[in-house]
Amino acid sequence: MKQILLSHGGGGEETQKLIKELFFKYFSNPILEKMEDAAVLDTNSKLAFTTDSFTVSPIFFKGGNIGKLAVAGTVNDLSMMGAKSKYLSCSFIIEEGLLFEELEEIVKSMAEEMEKTGVQIVTGDTKVVPKGSADKIFINTTGIGEIVYEGISAHNIEEGDIILVSGTIGDHGACIMAQREGIELEGDIASDCASLWPLVEDLINEGITIKAMRDPTRGGLSAVLNEWAEQSNVGIEIEEEKIPVKDEIQGLCELLGLEPYTLANEGKLILAVPEEEAEKALEVMKQNELGKDAEIIGRAISDYKGKVILKSSYGSKRVMEPPAGELLPRIC
Amino acid sequence: MSDVDYLRDFRDAKKIKALAELIKREVKRPINVMEVCGGHTHTIMKYGLKQLLPTEIDFVHGPGCPVCIMPKERIDHAIALVQNENNIVATLGDMIRVPGSKSSLQKERAKGKNVKMLYAPFDILKIAKENLDKKVIYFAIGFETTTPMTAALIKKVLEENIKNVYFHINHVLVPPPVKAIMDSGEAKIDAFIGPSHVSVIAGAKIYKELVDLYNTPVVVAGFEPVDIMESILWIIRQFKENRREVEIQYKRAVTWEGNTKAQEMINKYMEPRETFRWRGIGDIPFSALKLKDEYSYLDAEKVFADILPNEPIDDHKLCICGDILKGVAKPYDCKVFGTACTPQNPLGSCMVSSEGACAAYYKYGKLELV
Numbered sequence: 001m002k003q004i005l006l007s008h009g010g011g012g013e014e015t016q017k018l019i020k021e022l023f024f025k026y027f028s029n030p031i032l033e034k035m036e037d038a039a040v041l042d043t044n045s046k047l048a049f050t051t052d053s054f055t056v057s058p059i060f061f062k063g064g065n066i067g068k069l070a071v072a073g074t075v076n077d078l079s080m081m082g083a084k085s086k087y088l089s090c091s092f093i094i095e096e097g098l099l100f101e102e103l104e105e106i107v108k109s110m111a112e113e114m115e116k117t118g119v120q121i122v123t124g125d126t127k128v129v130p131k132g133s134a135d136k137i138f139i140n141t142t143g144i145g146e147i148v149y150e151g152i153s154a155h156n157i158e159e160g161d162i163i164l165v166s167g168t169i170g171d172h173g174a175c176i177m178a179q180r181e182g183i184e185l186e187g188d189i190a191s192d193c194a195s196l197w198p199l200v201e202d203l204i205n206e207g208i209t210i211k212a213m214r215d216p217t218r219g220g221l222s223a224v225l226n227e228w229a230e231q232s233n234v235g236i237e238i239e240e241e242k243i244p245v246k247d248e249i250q251g252l253c254e255l256l257g258l259e260p261y262t263l264a265n266e267g268k269l270i271l272a273v274p275e276e277e278a279e280k281a282l283e284v285m286k287q288n289e290l291g292k293d294a295e296i297i298g299r300a301i302s303d304y305k306g307k308v309i310l311k312s313s314y315g316s317k318r319v320m321e322p323p324a325g326e327l328l329p330r331i332c
Numbered sequence: 333m334s335d336v337d338y339l340r341d342f343r344d345a346k347k348i349k350a351l352a353e354l355i356k357r358e359v360k361r362p363i364n365v366m367e368v369c370g371g372h373t374h375t376i377m378k379y380g381l382k383q384l385l386p387t388e389i390d391f392v393h394g395p396g397c398p399v400c401i402m403p404k405e406r407i408d409h410a411i412a413l414v415q416n417e418n419n420i421v422a423t424l425g426d427m428i429r430v431p432g433s434k435s436s437l438q439k440e441r442a443k444g445k446n447v448k449m450l451y452a453p454f455d456i457l458k459i460a461k462e463n464l465d466k467k468v469i470y471f472a473i474g475f476e477t478t479t480p481m482t483a484a485l486i487k488k489v490l491e492e493n494i495k496n497v498y499f500h501i502n503h504v505l506v507p508p509p510v511k512a513i514m515d516s517g518e519a520k521i522d523a524f525i526g527p528s529h530v531s532v533i534a535g536a537k538i539y540k541e542l543v544d545l546y547n548t549p550v551v552v553a554g555f556e557p558v559d560i561m562e563s564i565l566w567i568i569r570q571f572k573e574n575r576r577e578v579e580i581q582y583k584r585a586v587t588w589e590g591n592t593k594a595q596e597m598i599n600k601y602m603e604p605r606e607t608f609r610w611r612g613i614g615d616i617p618f619s620a621l622k623l624k625d626e627y628s629y630l631d632a633e634k635v636f637a638d639i640l641p642n643e644p645i646d647d648h649k650l651c652i653c654g655d656i657l658k659g660v661a662k663p664y665d666c667k668v669f670g671t672a673c674t675p676q677n678p679l680g681s682c683m684v685s686s687e688g689a690c691a692a693y694y695k696y697g698k699l700e701l702v
Contacts, residue, residue, distance in 0.1 A: 181451060183451075241345075247339065250339055251339065254339070257686060312345070312379060312380060313345035314345040314348040314349050314352075314384065314557075315349070315383070315384065316379060316380025316381065316383040316384055317380055317383070318377070318378065318379075318380050318696045318697075319696065319697075321695050321696075324675060324676055
């Protein structure tokens with residue numbers, strides 16, 4: 001079985017072969033193929049710029065793999081700023097001994113994920129490190145996007161604004177945790193890993209006023225809402241029973257003593273819109289496969305500034321704490 | 333019970349509201365209810381049940397959190413054991429975060445010591461097989477609920493003739509500390525909510541003597557909000573009807589006798605220890621278990637006796653975990669609660685464990701302080 005060797009990262013003949021036979025096969029585009037020291041890019045709008053490193057373990061999980069995540073994750077960061085992703089850089093740090101076919105599967109799913117938004121990898125790098133110096137493969141992607149919708153910010157939320165979530169929460173975090181701990185559960189817990197741009201584009205095209213928007217990755221729903229409450233200096237009141245959670249995710253949480261809203265998501269967004277646009281925003285989201293389980297979950301209020309309040313269906317309230325302590329490492 | 337939805341039925345808003353209404357209507361006198369188990373404290377705080385109950389009902393949080401009651405010197409045992417690079421110490425969940433006198437297992441793990449966190453005790457078997465050159469010590473913790481798993485593991489180790497597994501037994505019992513608290517007379521407690529998972533194993537019978545000795549109702553309750561609300565109602569009705577007895581609310585799995593097969597297995601390998609020091613409460617005779625003498629060769633406390641410290645170590649001066657565990661103080665009474673002592677940087681054990689009263693107040697109770 002073909003494996004990645006140190007020589008594949010040495011910059012010599014084997015590196016060239018790997019680039020041409022694998023990366024070009026899947027990532028090919030005119031800018032990349034020039035193989036210059038840097039990519040030369042054309043843009044004529046305001047840009048959004050972001051970077052993320054992906055170290056998830058296991059590298060293959062239900063619903064995706066580290067490659068899909070590396071594309072979707074960076075595309076989502078740009079999307080959350082109202083930017084359409086244009087260009088990505090891609091750096092691989094590979095542990096010697098990784099199977100070539102595993103790398104190919106990762107690269108292939110990166111290409112598939114890029115097709116969904118039209119983003120391109122225009123520059124890249126590959127390093128191979130000795131066994132034990134990394135865990136199979138780490139990927140860094142940096143992205144540039146053209147701003148299509150300006151002014152999205154965590155500081156924008158005002159009393160009365162409505163909070164929506166695009167679907168069930170906790171899927172990615174629960175999937176990784178279950179798979180890593182070898183917890184076999186009934187039902188399929190799969191990562192929700194997906195590029196969210198098509199959903200964001202729908203919202204923009206339908207003229208929704210997007211005040212704040214985030215993808216709740218590490219720290220989950222709770223981290224995002226707490227940041228919003230603090231940065232916009234409002235209280236955020238959430239109806240607990242409105243938060244969409246799959247039964248099997250809730251079940252895993254019961255088993256491990258976790259709250260679904262602290263678990264990571266990789267294909268969901270949280271949105272704050274003016275009250276009068278909430279129903280329309282919900283409708284727009286539900287029309288898109290990425291938002292079919294969307295729900296209105298709460299609103300910004302003037303009380304409890306800086307806090308997120310969970311309201312139960314039987315009338316009690318409690319604070320939704322920001323996640324803290326030893327969060328699950330290497331989830332993305 | 334064929335169509336029970338275990339996720340929803342016991343959190344059903346209608347049922348909770350109806351129970352709250354009945355409680356309000358029927359309560360005639362102030363009742364201090366001790367929920368013995370940290371899991372119940374957690375449910376009460378998480379679901380905001382106090383907000384639904386009349387002022388007559390107050391909760392006194394009990395000593396039923398196995399991590400919280402672990403004295404520092406026993407954590408120091410684990411720290412001492414792991415200093416030898418030929419030893420692996422494995423334990424459950426939160427235990428690795430609890431600070432001993434100088435360090436915690438988590439800190440030792442960061443230094444590269446062999447500390448393993450388990451989800452299930454049987455994972456020990458795999459660790460032992462993969463590390464034949466090492467001595468694997470299972471730092472066993474928990475009340476009656478988790479003891480059978482340790483007993484089953486001992487059975488397996490003996491059956492499979494595994495030579496490199498040792499047991500550091502810290503299994504404790506529910507009734508003795510409750511009796512110690514009642515006998516001290518410091519806490520004012522009128523009734524008890526008993527943890528259902530303990531009684532699944534040990535039976536509801538273990539609380540009979542509490543009723544006899546202190547004339548207090550005991551309701552063995554499940555951990556969902558409907559369970560707790562129903563148990564409160566039952567306690568109110570015992571007072572109303574002038575009854576004092578052990579009642580089983582958690583009929584889903586608790587019987588009077590409990591799981592006798594599990595009890596037999598525990599009794600085969602373990603027996604009560606002459607005394608065990610409870611954090612904050614002190615020495616309580618026959619309140620914990622140890623391995624029987626015939627299994628001394630498995631007993632880490634005997635095998636490694638020469639390196640294990642045994643001096644009692646006091647808690648931090650500002651920490652009132654002791655009073656909280658005795659039911660005479662609440663987390664908010666503590667000067668360092670939420671300031672110098674937080675879940676990220678706990679001074680006291682009640683903040684360390686996710687089942688601790690302080691951790692529950694910190695996580696869910698902040699609304700009352702806003």
